[in-house]
Amino acid sequence: MTEQPHLLTATSALHLLQIGALTVEAYVTALLSHIRTSEPTIKAWAHLNSDLVLSQARRLDQLPFSQRGPLFGLPIGIKDIIHTKHMPTSHSSPLFPSPPSTQDAPALLVLSNLSGLLLGKTATTEFAISTRGPPTTNPRNAAHTPGGSSSGSAAAVAAFHVPLAVGTQTGGSIIRPAAFTGVYGYKPTWGAVSLAGVSSVSPTCDTIGFFARSVADLELLATAYRIEDLEPVVETPLELKGARIVFCKTPVWEKAEKGTIDAFAKAKELLRARGAEVVDLELPAAFAEVGEWARTIHAGEGRASFLGYYLQDREKLDSVIREQVENVKGVSRAGLLAAYDGCAALRPVWDGIAGRFDAVVVPSVPGEAPEGLGYTGDASFCAIWTVLHAPALNVPGFVGEKGLPVGLTVVGGRCTDLRVLRAGKAIGEVFEADGGWKDRS
């Protein structure tokens, strides 16, 4: 052991666990010890039962080698809107008590049946739609939000509590907290992972995704979920020399702050220096409407998603949820259908555009994480790709004026997830090496 176990990426830990150089019990013991030290500041966890974790670790250690799955012994944080059998699921809502569910959500059965270890439930904003923050702080600076709604999942990975965490994104709830906390965040193509047993916000946009500290770790999960591309992906790393990489400011570029503007410019420079052919892309005019369509779909679908809770006790719901049911935004059914059809028509258009390049780089967020924990930040740059059902990967590596991380997103056409990860791996190595962000944990 050359490192403290909590600093290992999933891929590195997996290797040690598989060869028996590290037991699951020793691994989670190290993680729990580190968590005990930093959790009082980070507050990433909605539920974490050390005894349960240790007993599961010992059970995994007793598995014969032949029965150890491809995620053997990897501890995974689970966003607290995903139902778990052995842990409560609170949705960060005061509406209900939060006993354990009947069964793990199907998406979690994939992890546990491949010998992963569901370590605990990570803090979220209320029903993953409120932008009012949970108590979780940004591991890079506790005075700042880690972003939301997958606040705890991002913070737990950034703070070395776990190597992997599961989150969800309806607007920007994976990419944004990944960017704010300086980790990789991956939102697959819509539909790639089952959402059964997950609190629903907008069925058109809701997507399960993942946090990790390396792209290789995310590739482990993509394999676990049997995510496949339209076309087989070349297994060798993307060669940046000669690669066609397009930068797209998107129609909401006016929201970009200094951190993102600087990162965008520096990223181009770094990739050009590695021999990439860097070009700029302006999207066709119709894409300017996607952001508004996404807001219409969220509001329109939220009416149905939250009606039951609203009738149960509207006073216990965050105002953003109440306002969706009450249709404060005045979304008409005709407007909702127009948003559906507008997005649907642009999805193949976007796929075609993205397919012409080796990688597409876009902003992740306006800039560094806002100060304070009350507001988890703006999802404008992410929501476009969510509602277009496109795979997206936050790649960290840059730093803003306040010393907080800034990430950029590699995005692709639908069902080019592995291609996005492969491109993000090569690009991430450059950003991490020369982007200026230094992880000081």
Place this chain on the structure above:
Amino acid sequence: MTEQPHLLTATSALHLLQIGALTVEAYVTALLSHIRTSEPTIKAWAHLNSDLVLSQARRLDQLPFSQRGPLFGLPIGIKDIIHTKHMPTSHSSPLFPSPPSTQDAPALLVLSNLSGLLLGKTATTEFAISTRGPPTTNPRNAAHTPGGSSSGSAAAVAAFHVPLAVGTQTGGSIIRPAAFTGVYGYKPTWGAVSLAGVSSVSPTCDTIGFFARSVADLELLATAYRIEDLEPVVETPLELKGARIVFCKTPVWEKAEKGTIDAFAKAKELLRARGAEVVDLELPAAFAEVGEWARTIHAGEGRASFLGYYLQDREKLDSVIREQVENVKGVSRAGLLAAYDGCAALRPVWDGIAGRFDAVVVPSVPGEAPEGLGYTGDASFCAIWTVLHAPALNVPGFVGEKGLPVGLTVVGGRCTDLRVLRAGKAIGEVFEADGGWKDRS
């Protein structure tokens, strides 16, 4: 009381319950007594606890009049893939034990918070995707299937066990069993009712819907779920005289059997006799592909929906589920996207076509319910409208050669649910009066 309570429609029962002429306890006592008599043959229920039902009825009876909601005291059957807090949810799967869930699914919170009574869980095919029948028999002839996957919900309403039941449709799982059992079945526009807490088959197609013995009963539920149309709907009944009613054989008409062919012809005749302007519609050629696209989407999305269960214990899954995960049909990601985009492009085309008429009538099913309980029937006529996200209503009233009911479907453009129900009410009165089907219960 001029009738035995179990024969009441929801609307009639509600009136008596609201004025205090019938207590909820007396109502459910009558239902439970009738169920005890007929359930040994019908086998509609996966779970029904009389003590729980009676205690809930007494609790409702104690509600002050001012707190009685618009579904006060109405007993409702719940398909056993929808999570319930006080009753187990088995998904008709041998994979798990089936303890109660943490919470009622949000769609059920709507019912219970409007003072409805969740009576019990109704039998379904395995995870609502298998076409292998549960033991439920058709209340019109126990030698025949009631259809599936919402087998128990349809049978419970047809057998006068409950006035209302909740089901789901991914292909034809509401319309088909409604047609086979001779009741009204209503599948709303996709997205109208939350699917959280419901077992997922295909997120693009899955839709919660309802069974009842009158359209007025379904309108009660549409109001409860705050379903609204694109345009306000005229409150007066549809006047058939002069109404433009279009009959569409759909691209799968070759599947129609004598029962449906005869019903189709007779329906035209009956509506013409009432003064309706009856016309025939041939869909544009592109619609011929919708059925195949629906199958592609079911198979493609089933891979993710069932992966967790498959990894848990593939041997305990029905072969249709195993084959989805194993992608036996060889659905490519490119094929899936083509199916998504093809359907998405046709949705507004269909809305435009449907909007030109006062009502559109299509077949519900090939014909009468097949004999035997092993196979729940063909969804071809329904799957088109499901994947187009169109509201659909099975209207009973006809009878086939074997003496079993045959229904036809009134279908509309997206978000014209109330318009479809209004048309279905006027059309249903004609079919029920003169279509030839006589309910012999």
